[in-house]
Amino acid sequence: MHNNSVKQKTAMSDRDFRRFRELIYEQCGINLVPAKKTMLTSRLRKRLRALNMESFGQYFDHVSSLKGKTGELVHMLDAVSTNKTDFFRESKHFDYLMKEALPRMVRSGYWRPGRRLNIWSAGCSSGEEPYTITMVLADFVSGKRAWDFSVLATDISTRVLEKAKKGIYPEDATEPVPPPLKRRYMMRGNGSQKGLCRVVPELRNHLQFRRINLNDGRNFGIRTRMDIIFCRNVIIYFDRETQKKLFEKFYAQIVPGGYLFIGHSETLHGINDRFKSVAVATYIKPSG
Ligand SMILES: C[S@@+](CC[C@H](N)C(=O)[O-])C[C@H]1O[C@@H](n2cnc3c(N)ncnc32)[C@H](O)[C@@H]1O
Incomplete structure (x- = not known):
């Protein structure tokens, strides 16, 4: 319980945000402006929890490694994309x-x-x-x-x-x-x-x-x-x-x-x- 609440509060440094931003842009063209840092932090926290990782730095090293690029990267892009849609949207x-x-x-x-x-x-x-x-x-x-x-x-x-x-x-x-x-x-x-x-x-x-x-x-x-x-x-x-x-x-x-x-x-x-x-x-x- 204690451990979990510490992880939930894991913060993302500006340096980490810049690194994720560059990786996401390079991989799928999505351009995350600084105002999106809170959104990115909360979405990626779920991946940190799933992988039992302590920090965004550790997660970044994993996802940007050769192995990460053929595995975890897909999950990271899943977490980052916004999927709002509807039947007959813009009819x-x-x-x-x-x-x-x-x-x-x-x-x-x-x-x-x-x-x-x-x-x-x-x-x-x-x-x-x-x-x-x-x-x-x-x-x-x-x-x-x-x-x-x-x-x-x-x-x-x-x-x-x-x-x-x-x-x-x-x-x-x-x-x-x-x-x-x-x-x-x-x-x-x-x-x-x-x-x-x-x-x-x-x-x-x-x-x-x-x-x-x-x-x-x-x-x-x-x-x-x-x-x-x-x-x-x-x-x-x-x-x-x-x-x-x-x-x-x-x-x-x-x-x-x-x-x-x-x-x-x-x-x-x-x-x-x-x-x-x-x-x-x-x-x-x-x-x-
Ligand atoms: C907001 S939804 C729009 C869905 C639908 N076209 C509509 O208008 O209702 C945007 C979709 O684009 C996808 N997307 C974002 N970047 C992409 C990329 N580089 N390649 C393919 N799909 C991407 C997202 O995963 C998301 O499902």
Whole structure:
């Protein structure tokens, strides 16, 4: 008891904060301003406790060692990332997708039977965003044969990805899902599962989950070129240089005529002027 309360009070020196800050920035592009020191301290204290370590200095040496970089680092980045999300978050994007983007892609012949549409939810957190996208797409193609699509859902945090893969959510969390879609694509639990909703297997078959660090590699290790990328409420944690590099890579990854959706409070202004703005936080890669 005594020991535990001492550990809970372990403080982080400014030097340690600077060292963690540099390591986190170098590893995933997240830029922790000094005001985040309290948040970082409390989140990393949990890792100190889990590993029975006495000080942040000891933890830093461990996580930045060769061994730590292939093990503990993933847990540290899990603890550091902010994962707030919702079904149908920033719902204007899904209206635009249904009413503008998908009909345009069909009209122009960009998307046609036998040509799979590839969509990427980059920074998907616990899955609400990619399941929302999949519901909208499944509804759009329902009754049309041979119209195919696939959704890749990725995040740096293995903790949220595990949750996303399960596809089980408290019923309250599914409240923003329009009732017709909820009836079709979510199952209510019974007995010990009461109060929970599970995404139907038909929807899950369109989805793949993978851990991808958006700051890794030239093409994120993805061979497929994307028709639509959602990267929303992720870049707010990155500095300008990291954002510029990321959108250059997204530009190369998107097929001409494809779309990019970013968070409503984010902008590409001064970051990338090759994408053309078509609606709120919505961009197209010009096709010529
Ligand atoms: C606030 S959530 C946004 C979730 C969802 N896109 C939305 O808008 O509701 C941000 C997500 O980005 C992820 N993230 C942060 N840095 C990342 C990186 N370098 N690579 C991949 N994912 C990252 C976090 O783990 C977190 O799950």
